Amino acid sequence: MNQWKEYKLGEIVKFGNGKERPKSGGSIPIFGGNGILGYSDRSNYDGEVIVIGRVGAYCGSVYYENRPVWVSDNALVAKPKNEFNTKFLYYFLKNLKLNEYAEGSSHPLVTQSLLGSIEVCITDNEPEQRAIASILSSLDDKIDLLHRQNATLEALAETLFRQWFVEEAEESWEKGRLGDFVELNPKRTLKGGSVAPYLEMSNVSNQVYHPDNWYDREFSSGTKFINGDTLLARITPCLENGKSAYVDFLENEQVGWGSTEYIVMRPKPxxxxxxxxxxxxxxxxxxxxxxxxxxxxGRQRVDINSLADYEISLPTHETIEKFNSFCEDSLQKMKHNHIEIRTLTQLRDTLLPKLMSGEVRVGESSN
Incomplete structure (x- = not known):
């Protein structure tokens, strides 16, 4: 077997600083410490590149791109020296948890010199690196595909709603208020001190229906919900940022709970x-x-009585049935995808440290 060797990170990786963010407009991603910030018409790095968050809450976060990008000044760029595989180094840097090396507590920071001084043990066998990167990439690619499938299904549901419930509205349609068709904060029961799934506001997405994570916690005081409920963030800036979730991650007849800053919504049958x-x-x-x-x-909240007065027009029974059918079919597919995403993510996260430490070895690949 090939022996893994000790290096300082600066011996195998070349670091560089990003530059001030350019004006938006174009198709080239602008990367900052928390991912893609927007798009530009020019790049400062071409080809494969690793982006590392430099400062603040996303200090040490790691991203990979294989197309031209603009890297902003709140991020660093990393490229391999010698014959090291870029994708392998991306996973290696993710596994290092670079935020743990940051300087400063209130405003953490990583610098080129700090990163370059980190001592690591790593294989310099390029075929082995390719084999490791291939395994992890295949898992990430499958996870990404499932996420995109769900995003497409959700976007279709939003498009059909806009078309069937808004754009094609007619005078003859049944009209009413939100409170006539949707129950707000329906009663749910959960005994104090019982342990139940807890959903933090930070784990609610502003783009997709499914939350990032939840965990068991002893119930004290908070908003209670069951499968089929929708959670709407009622406080600034969470509402303005688009945070809402659809609950389908509980067991049958299980009650979950979370922040008092949720409004629970449940349509009539x-x-x-x-x-x-x-x-x-x-x-x-x-x-x-x-x-x-x-x-x-800074602490504004939605007035639930005003929300109940939101005007809604309902289309024909046939249109509602078509919408209901689409939602049911789509949710089954999306839930299945989410289960597979969680399984693949757990497998990837289990393999990552084992592959990066040499605990698990893989055959060399020529691909």
Whole structure:
């Protein structure tokens, strides 16, 4: 077997600083410490590149791109020296947890010199590096594909809602208020001190229905929910940022809980439960909810009585049934995908440290 060798990171990786973010406009990704910030019409790095968050909350975060990018000044760039494989180094740097090497507590920072001084043990056998990168990449590619499938299904549901419930509205349609068709903060029961799934606001997405994570926690005081409920963030800036979630991760008859800053929404039985979630993604509804916020600056919340007065028009029974059917089919596919995503993510996260330490060895690949 090949022996892994000790290096200082600066001996195998060349680091560079990003530059001030250019004006937006174009198709080239602008990378900062927390990922893609926007798009530009020019790049400062071409080809394969590793981007590392330099400062603040995303200090030490690691991203990989194999196309031209612009790297902003709150990030660093890393490229391999000699014959090291770029994708392998990307996974190696992710496994190092670079944020743990950051200087400063209130405003953490990593620098080129700090990163370059980190001592590591790594294989310099390029075929072995390719084999390791291939295994991890195949898992990430599958995870990404499943995420994109779900994003497409969710976007289709939002498009159908906008078309069937808004754009094709007719005078003859049944009209009412949100409170007539959707129950707000329905009663849910959870005994104090019992352990139940807890969903933090930070784990609620502003783009997709499924939360990032949840965990068991002893219930004290908070908003309670069951499968089929929609959670709408009611406080600034979470509402403006688009945070909402559809609950489908609980066991049958299980009650979960979370922040008191959620509004729980549950449609009447003739509407599919996903209706409420899709409504929260509608631009007109979100604008109305934001305009309904009250309270002091920085701590404003949606007034639930005002939210209940939001005007809704319902299409024909046949159209509602078509929408319900689409939602049911799509949710089954999306839930299956999410289960597979979690399984593949756990497998990748288990393999990553074992492969990067040499505990698990793989055959050399010529691909």
């Amino acid at each position: 003739f509407l599919h439960t996903f209706f409420s979630y899709v409504l929260t993604r509608n631009e007109d509804f979100r604008s109305y909810a934001i305009a309904s916020m009250v309270g002091s600056s």
